[in-house]
Amino acid sequence: MSSITIPFPDDWHVHLRDGDMLDAVVGYTARRFRYSMVMPNVVPPITSTAEAEKYRDRILASTPDDAVDFRPVMALYCSPDIDLADLRAGIDSGVVAAVKYYPAGATTNSESGGTSLLAFRDLFEVLADTDTRLLVHAEATDPAIDIFDREAAFLEDQLAPLCEAMPELLVTVEHVSTRAGVDFVATHPQCAATVTPHHLARERSDLLADGMRPDLYCKPVINSSDDQAALIDAATSGDPAFMLGTDSAPHPTTAKYGPKAKAGVFNAAYGLEVVADVFRNHGALDQLGAFVSSNGCAVYGVDAPEATLELSHEPVDRDLATDLSTSSGDSVVLFGTEEASQWTVTVHN
Numbered sequence: 001m002s003s004i005t006i007p008f009p010d011d012w013h014v015h016l017r018d019g020d021m022l023d024a025v026v027g028y029t030a031r032r033f034r035y036s037m038v039m040p041n042v043v044p045p046i047t048s049t050a051e052a053e054k055y056r057d058r059i060l061a062s063t064p065d066d067a068v069d070f071r072p073v074m075a076l077y078c079s080p081d082i083d084l085a086d087l088r089a090g091i092d093s094g095v096v097a098a099v100k101y102y103p104a105g106a107t108t109n110s111e112s113g114g115t116s117l118l119a120f121r122d123l124f125e126v127l128a129d130t131d132t133r134l135l136v137h138a139e140a141t142d143p144a145i146d147i148f149d150r151e152a153a154f155l156e157d158q159l160a161p162l163c164e165a166m167p168e169l170l171v172t173v174e175h176v177s178t179r180a181g182v183d184f185v186a187t188h189p190q191c192a193a194t195v196t197p198h199h200l201a202r203e204r205s206d207l208l209a210d211g212m213r214p215d216l217y218c219k220p221v222i223n224s225s226d227d228q229a230a231l232i233d234a235a236t237s238g239d240p241a242f243m244l245g246t247d248s249a250p251h252p253t254t255a256k257y258g259p260k261a262k263a264g265v266f267n268a269a270y271g272l273e274v275v276a277d278v279f280r281n282h283g284a285l286d287q288l289g290a291f292v293s294s295n296g297c298a299v300y301g302v303d304a305p306e307a308t309l310e311l312s313h314e315p316v317d318r319d320l321a322t323d324l325s326t327s328s329g330d331s332v333v334l335f336g337t338e339e340a341s342q343w344t345v346t347v348h349n
């Protein structure tokens, strides 16, 4: 099978940034995805319902007219600044869809993050009470722990005790990147996980072996081929706990190719083709719709989409863009051009 029609996809983890970067990137998400869980790590981080609502308004104001059925949903940044009454009101009014925990210092704009999950137990009780998911960037920040072991360490040291203490709390392990992460989700029924296109399609030799590739550098870092195999097995298995979250995260090339590359892969443009390519190579195109749509709809309790999207494994007969430009003159490298050149995508609306 090399052509498939799937329910119109959702993206349960995306960074849309703000200002001219938001203007430049939001269309890529809005043309390809319906529900999009927007990460709150802008500057300053989104920690109140009012800020979330204003950010959503800025996103919608920047959304181009050819969006298909774009529905940004907002997460608050887990911080002592969150007022619990405001959180509850934001959830009740439908503005706040989730709360995202960042370990302090783990990734882009995470300086305001936490050092201990259990320190936020009062906040998590509001989430558990309202069936609202806690989204977790699962990465230890102890410099003594090897960079490739940090997801496993965080899960064992931080998330396992929380899950044990609060079995009623619903958790999404974001951008799961290791076999240890897949196993953790599989053995903790209160957990689901997002998986990114780049963690499915690449492994660390792609990042490091043939010239260091800042465009593939992200957090958590792309890990070993064995970890990649575990992610592919989970994503293609039909297991409803695993769903697409692109973690599309644009940075200007000046920040990606400077002395310290910023972590993030911009994959909103071609991430779907990259995922389709992985599924096709593993003879699992029939599971693509579950991974990019129905699993996430069930996890987040939203209706199935009306639109569909057709992916055909046919070379595109034009040159695809390899980067985009913002109005202030920055450019961003697009991930997945090679895969995208082999797939023709048609939206049926």
Ligand SMILES: [Zn+2]
Binding pocket: 013, 015, 039, 247, 249
């Ligand atoms: Zn992210």
